[in-house]
Amino acid sequence: MSENKETPANDPGAKVAQPPAGGPTRYVVARVDEIPEGERLLVDVGGRGIGIFRINGEFHAILQRCPHAGGPLCQGPLLEYVYADRPGEVHHDPDKKFLSCPWHGWLFDLKTGQSWWDPRQTRARRFPVSVEHGDVIAEATDDTQPGPGPYVIERFPVSVEDDYLVVTMRPRGGTRAPTDASI
């Protein structure tokens, strides 16, 4: 694994020199104190848009591209988890936050990259030809808890080294078109 650590000096988030082809590369992307708690920084790393979030003291780095339809995921709001078993009785967990893509509202858990499909899982309900008498259509599951959804965002390891945030990721291949993720 190659090591290519450069100090950003006066230009945080500066593009790092093109790394050698091969395995994962470490990029210094920002100073730790550039991202206050609850905030984020969008950077271009090796030609890809990356969003770095600081939540409850932890850092998360994800690709700035929603797996649903390519939206600018890292520009979406961080929304707390809300839930209700009955209309009108709404509860929340302010410590549990999801990143919501600004295009269609898909929610992502930054810790796992997993999209959060709050309601029970649904599938296209095609009902087979059935000779059963007036069956109830949906097989209701007992699971009323929110569950994982179909999308997973790409996450990258972030480490704090001295005063700097270091993201480890593979450089983009030369044949790929440049990302249009805005920063």
Place this chain on the structure above:
Amino acid sequence: MVLGEKHRQEIWTGSVVDCDVHAVVPQISALFPYMDDVWVTWTTEREYPGPGHVATIYPPALTTTARDEWRPDDGRPPASELRLLRDHVLDPWDVDRAVVNCYYGIDNVRHPDLAAALARGVNNWLIAEWLEADPRLVGSMVVPARDPAAMIREIERVGSHPSIRQVLFPVRNDRLWGDRIYHSVYEAMVKHDLVMGLHWGGTTDGPPSPTGYASWFAEEYAAEWGNFGAHITSIVSEGVFRLYPDLRVSVLEGGFTWVPVWGWRFNKEWKALHREAPWMDRAPFDVIRERMRFSVAPADQGPPEAMERVLEWLGTEDILMFATDYPHGHNTDIGALLDVMPESMRPKVMSETAREWYRL
């Protein structure tokens, strides 16, 4: 002969349940034996003709409102007597069971006590002269729809009569039916195992569409399906099925061909915005498929290939129920509709689904 042109056996040889036939109050005095004396006096003192004058329901000059062969020759109002229903529908169709709905427009009566009294009168009349007079019949009760407490009182009064299986809800209403002020009504209905029958019509001083009043009759008729959509959206969004997962809703005379396309839209909005109403824990279109049934009068049929696609999009064989909507003249070609269905779906539509839905 059924539906004017064909014999019943040409259309369907299996069992038939008609989930929407009407009983029309011929004149308000027909209700007098079934109303409290004080309200009989109130009515006669004022020569009050009643809220749902038959001329406004099946106007004689508007031939599309009732099938010609279903208008009595002697000028009596259509569907105003059990014998007419038997002669026109029950016997020719060889119906196993039928669900009788009396839309008398009491929901447009703003006098709260008169509305409740008329509801009692209609329900008593319906039970005595129709439901108890023919073992094939079950029926819907009517309720004074402006007053949830009065709705519940009437449900408690007759909701457990063995022939009462449904509560009629007019699709024109001052508020959307999912609204929380109605939730305790649904609780009472579920207690009595009653279906919610969302039916065409309702308060005549309420708009026929969610966005207001039409200028012309044709427009009014075409717009009414929008109210059905609005009410269903409300009922699902307000979490009525989270509170009462066993509640059943029938959509009567509202059509069904619009359901899948709007269902996709409802699903889409819910996917993005469900945090607003976090009790909406399932795709709305799935909830509709499970908790709602739609009568096929009218069927709003397009060309056969298109109808085939619509049925595919509906995504379930269990969602439609046969109805003549007697005496209304919808001119639904039920034979053509059956033809575009998978064979396994036909008996469900013609009887099995309604049988299960209404516990027949």
